[in-house]
Amino acid sequence: xxxxxxxxxxxxLKQGNHSFAYTIGNEFFEAFDYHEFNTTSIEVKALLKKMSxxxxxxxxxxxxxxxxxxxxxxxxxxxxxxxxxxxxxxxxEYNDEDDEILIIPHGEHQIxxxxxxxxxxxxxxxxxxxxxxxxxxxxxSELLDKLEELQPKENKREEGNTDPRWDGLKKFLTDK
Numbered sequence: 001x002x003x004x005x006x007x008x009x010x011x012x013l014k015q016g017n018h019s020f021a022y023t024i025g026n027e028f029f030e031a032f033d034y035h036e037f038n039t040t041s042i043e044v045k046a047l048l049k050k051m052s053x054x055x056x057x058x059x060x061x062x063x064x065x066x067x068x069x070x071x072x073x074x075x076x077x078x079x080x081x082x083x084x085x086x087x088x089x090x091x092x093e094y095n096d097e098d099d100e101i102l103i104i105p106h107g108e109h110q111i112x113x114x115x116x117x118x119x120x121x122x123x124x125x126x127x128x129x130x131x132x133x134x135x136x137x138x139x140x141s142e143l144l145d146k147l148e149e150l151q152p153k154e155n156k157r158e159e160g161n162t163d164p165r166w167d168g169l170k171k172f173l174t175d176k
Contacts, residue, residue: 003031003114011109013050020046024063024121032118036125038066038075044117055088059113061121069131071147076131082124084116 008020024042029035042063049056064077088111091103104111133140 003112006114006117007110007112008046008048009110010048010050010055013048015050015052018048018050020048022046022117024061024117028114029118031114034118034122036067036122038068040065042080042121044121046113054090057084057086057088057111057113057116059084059086059117059120061117061124065121065125067125067129069134070129071134072131074131074133076133078125078129080121080124082120084120086116 006022022044024040024044026037026040029037029040040063042061042065044059044061047058049058060081060083062081064079066075067078068075085100087101089101089103090106090108093103093105095103102111
C-alpha cells in the first residue's frame with residue numbers, strides 16, 4: 001500500500017483549518033507488517049490547523065477491528081475510538097522524541113501522518129482481548145466449556161470444624 005495518501009502538503013495551504021479523511025483497512029496494517037487484526041474498518045479524520053509559526057494536527061479515529069479472544073480464541077469485533085493531538089513546529093532538524101510535539105526542518109513542505117495513525121490505532125485496542133460473550137456469559141464454545149470443567153472447585157470449610165492441631169496452637173496465644 002502506498003503511504004502517499006497520508007502525506008499532507010501543508011506549504012500550499014492557507015492559514016486556518018483543513019480537514020482530511022481516511023478509511024483504514026487491513027492493507028494499511030499489512031504495510032507496517034502488523035498482522036494482529038483479522039479485519040479492520042476504521043474511519044480516520046485529521047484536522048490540520050495551520051498558523052503562521054506552527055501547526056496543530058488533531059487526529060480522531062472510530063471503527064472496529066476483528067480480533068481473536070485471548071481466552072477462547074473466538075474472533076469478535078472490538079470497537080475502538082482514539083484521538084491524537086500533535087503540535088508541529090519548525091526547527092533546525094527533525095525531532096519526534098516528544099509524543100505531543102513534532103519538530104520538522106524549516107525547508108519541509110509536507111508531513112506524512114501514517115506512522116502516527118498506525119501507533120494511535122494499535123494503542124487503542126485493549127491489551128487483553130476478551131470476547132463480550134465471555135464477560136456476560138452468553139458465549140457458547142467448546143473451549144469455554146472445557147475451561148469451566150477444569151476450573152478448580154472451591155473447597156469450603158465449615159466454621160465449626162477446625163483442625164485440632166490449630167486449636168492446640170491457639171491455646172498458646174490465649175495463655176498469657
